[in-house]
Amino acid sequence: MKFSQKIEQCNLSPIRKFHPYAVEAEAKGRKIYHLNIGQPDIETPREFFDAIQNFQSSVLAYAPSPGIPEYLESVRQYYHGLGIELESGDILATNGGSEALQIVLQCILDEGDEVLIPEPFYPNYNTFTRLAGGVVHPIPTSAEEGFFYGDRARIEAEITPKTRAILITNPGNPTGTILSPEATRMIADVARDHNLFIIADEVYREFVYSDQRIVSLAEFPDVVENVVIIDSISKRFSACGARIGALISRNKELIGQALKVCQGRLCSSTLDQLGAAALYEAGPAYFAAQKEEYHRRRDTVMRKLREIPGVVCKCPEGAFYLMVKLPVDDADAFQKWLLTDFEDHGDTVMFAPGEQFYGTPGKGRSEIRIAYVLKQEDLERAMDLLALGIQAYHARKQ
Numbered sequence: 001m002k003f004s005q006k007i008e009q010c011n012l013s014p015i016r017k018f019h020p021y022a023v024e025a026e027a028k029g030r031k032i033y034h035l036n037i038g039q040p041d042i043e044t045p046r047e048f049f050d051a052i053q054n055f056q057s058s059v060l061a062y063a064p065s066p067g068i069p070e071y072l073e074s075v076r077q078y079y080h081g082l083g084i085e086l087e088s089g090d091i092l093a094t095n096g097g098s099e100a101l102q103i104v105l106q107c108i109l110d111e112g113d114e115v116l117i118p119e120p121f122y123p124n125y126n127t128f129t130r131l132a133g134g135v136v137h138p139i140p141t142s143a144e145e146g147f148f149y150g151d152r153a154r155i156e157a158e159i160t161p162k163t164r165a166i167l168i169t170n171p172g173n174p175t176g177t178i179l180s181p182e183a184t185r186m187i188a189d190v191a192r193d194h195n196l197f198i199i200a201d202e203v204y205r206e207f208v209y210s211d212q213r214i215v216s217l218a219e220f221p222d223v224v225e226n227v228v229i230i231d232s233i234s235k236r237f238s239a240c241g242a243r244i245g246a247l248i249s250r251n252k253e254l255i256g257q258a259l260k261v262c263q264g265r266l267c268s269s270t271l272d273q274l275g276a277a278a279l280y281e282a283g284p285a286y287f288a289a290q291k292e293e294y295h296r297r298r299d300t301v302m303r304k305l306r307e308i309p310g311v312v313c314k315c316p317e318g319a320f321y322l323m324v325k326l327p328v329d330d331a332d333a334f335q336k337w338l339l340t341d342f343e344d345h346g347d348t349v350m351f352a353p354g355e356q357f358y359g360t361p362g363k364g365r366s367e368i369r370i371a372y373v374l375k376q377e378d379l380e381r382a383m384d385l386l387a388l389g390i391q392a393y394h395a396r397k398q
């Protein structure tokens with residue numbers, strides 16, 4: 001049977017592709033410490049479950065394709081609190097931030113069109129771009145420079161006649177980098193001056209570990225036609241399984257085109273939207289506690305990494321990921337070996353190998369992404385296992 005070239009050009013997620021090896025390792029009785037997937041262990045606010053349990057209708061009906069009014073209003077009020085004024089018609093409920101991005105790319109890309117993305121980037125960006133007929137055009141960065149890309153000349157050098165959009169994540173996944181207000185304004189200027197969409201994945205907005213404020217691209221009134229915001233409850237409220245996000249833009253024509261896709265997939269989950277609306281009732285104390293906990297975890301990871309010879313890593317400023325250059329030739333092979341051949345007192349560790357976080361062939365082979373989403377004692381043990389694994393991996397060749 002023949003498959004499309006679009007799907008053939010996609011890869012399995014480096015975050016999930018080692019699952020079969022993990023199953024085999026667990027069948028042998030090994031405990032795996034998961035640093036590979038951004039699944040928070042922070043408790044989901046009780047408001048989500050209460051809203052669903054209090055659902056009284058005798059029929060679980062389709063929700064409106066744009067989203068239920070309660071959810072759209074909760075999102076609108078959240079942005080009002082950030083000083084960003086939206087109309088309910090500027091927001092479309094989606095099945096997670098992932099679907100929001102898929103819909104945008106389907107609306108703006110023709111075959112061969114390019115999306116500029118600073119690398120390393122979330123690998124599903126490549127999958128979604130490919131399936132929409134487009135191509136990721138990477139903006140190169142390096143671990144040695146701390147994955148810096150906030151330079152106008154560097155970005156404009158990559159723009160071609162096929163460029164349709166710039167896609168950024170702020171704070172960054174997988175790097176944890178954040179853009180300064182000045183750099184954010186500069187990227188908005190580039191998008192405006194070159195008539196490009198700027199797609200801003202801002203789902204980690206609450207996770208910043210310095211005094212620097214994250215400036216949303218939605219704050220700039222002169223680029224409202226260019227800006228698309230990808231949002232989600234998954235990380236903000238530790239509610240990944242609910243799969244509720246939002247596509248946000250004040251470009252009325254784009255929203256109108258996107259609504260065609262929303263109507264084609266009928267609706268996002270009625271119950272999960274009700275739960276998501278209730279989540280926005282969580283107060284500042286919830287976010288403060290989350291931030292404090294992840295700050296501790298980040299510091300633990302960095303302290304442990306500094307003890308491993310040959311590691312290159314800049315301390316991340318936001319989100320709950322970091323990209324690490326290891327003293328190994330092939331992080332993919334190293335990860336497989338950790339699951340098939342390595343254990344310490346019955347324990348081993350998983351991470352996400354870095355090569356597929358890049359668009360430039362051959363880059364990232366020695367890098368990994370760590371998601372520091374484990375509780376403190378587990379994170380300590382996981383980092384010890386990484387250090388022991390590197391030692392044992394090199395010793396086997398001697």
